[in-house]
Amino acid sequence: MNFASDNAAGVAAPILNAIAASSRVNAPAYGADDFTARAQARLAEIFERKASVFLVATGTAANALSLAALAAPWQAAFCHEEAHVIDDECGAPEFFTAGAKIVGVPGGDGKIQPAALVEALARYPRGQAKTSQPGALSLSQATEAGTAYRPDEIAALAAIARAAGMGVHMDGARFANIVAATGAAPAELTWRAGVDVLSLGATKNGALACEAVIVFDPDKAGAMPYQRKRAGQTLSKGRFLGAQMEAWLADDLWLDLARRANAAARRLAEGLAAAPGLRLAFPVEANEVFVVAPDAALARWRAAGAKFHDWSTRSARPDLAPGTGETMVRLVTSFETGEAEVDALLALAGAPQRSRNSRKD
Structure with missing residues (x-):
């Protein structure tokens, strides 16, 4: 009776088989392989949009790199006060952003409410050199309370963020579970609702160690190849990440597992x-x-x-x-x-x- 974490689960058989098969193939290094290319193409189909996709090995790296794409060192990233990025990542978002402040916003059922976000932003006015400037909004999907943001809720918060000059990140460690539960299209839960960068988690849902940073806004993807390398997340044998992601997405396995x-x-x-x-x-x-x-x-x-x-x-x-x-x-x-x-x-x-x-x- 192990209900401690979905991280305790093993690797789904199709993914484990894909890793083994990719091990028998000589492939270009550092993610320039066909497995990764096919996974990227499949993600474009699923999200109904061409995007920049960067595979990494951990959810912490995915979240921290995502926020680094949105927030400068002198800026602030706003999230729910109990979000993973503020409570459970040992300062990695601050480290990867070179110092951006992480600001918690309260909210019932694990969700940020629009009024609470407006109130929090009022404490960080634009143009005051003594104050961290608004840089990013981070939403957890599912939330730390296991609840779901619906597309209209995301859009309302993203509109406030946009008006404040912020980009929007979604921590999708359990994004597959929300897609499966709500029936909403992945695009409706992300870029169509105003999300700029998604951390898409596969590890909790059947993979060995694989997450994707999906940058929907091309203007925010330019530095990511260098940020990922600097963070030690550009695997030399990147095909093992690509093989996991490709198998996870194939025949909608990711949704079946969720x-x-x-x-x-x-x-x-x-x-x-x-x-x-x-x-x-x-x-x-x-x-x-x-x-x-x-x-x-x-x-x-x-x-x-x-x-x-x-x-x-x-x-x-x-x-x-x-x-x-x-x-x-x-x-x-x-x-x-x-x-x-x-x-x-x-x-x-x-x-x-x-x-x-x-x-x-």
């Missing part, structure tokens, strides 16, 4: 919501479930072998936040999470038994 993870999360959420003494802290819109449970119950779950993380947040509604003797925990499903694993935890939680044939796909 649908599996999302379906497991829905089954888990529905069962936990019906269990006595438990409540969901956020809407379940991707593959993360945040539940508030009595501490004694969580101790029993762990004693039975369940793995998950305690979670602290200011993003939950007060009536859903933990009270005395309770803790919020995060449960993450992956493409490998099976019904038996979910049902074992639900049994521990005392959830009503459910027919295995009742799953919604």
